Amino acid sequence: MGISEAEAIIMEVLWRSAPRSAEEILAEVGPQQDWQEGTVKSLLNRLLKKKAVKAERDGRRYLYAPKLAREQYVSQESKGLLDRLFGGRVAPLVAHFSEQRKLSRKDIAELRKLLEELDDDQP
Incomplete structure (x- = not known):
């Protein structure tokens, strides 16, 4: 399901x-x-046609309420970005972010911690 930038808003x-x-959304x-x-x-x-939201009559x-979970959307979008730009x-x-100096010290520390956790999970 492709969600456009405007639909994502x-x-x-x-x-x-x-x-x-x-x-309410317009406001x-x-x-x-x-x-x-x-x-x-x-x-x-x-969004209704894409089954990303559902509608219920109220008078x-x-x-409107989401049918698509935010986590599912983020997963789809991030996978698409990785596939399109970085071969998955x-x-x-x-x-790329490192070369562009877009990683803060906090980002680097979080990446290190994540890598250590992933390494610990390996047999």
């Missing part, structure tokens, strides 16, 4: 707090994105 709102009406993201009600409703309809409106390998990704 809607999903982030729903992951933070759901269920939400289209009007949260409309001003920053310069979106109108029609834009939000179009994005919600696209004269619909309330993590080491070239880390090397």
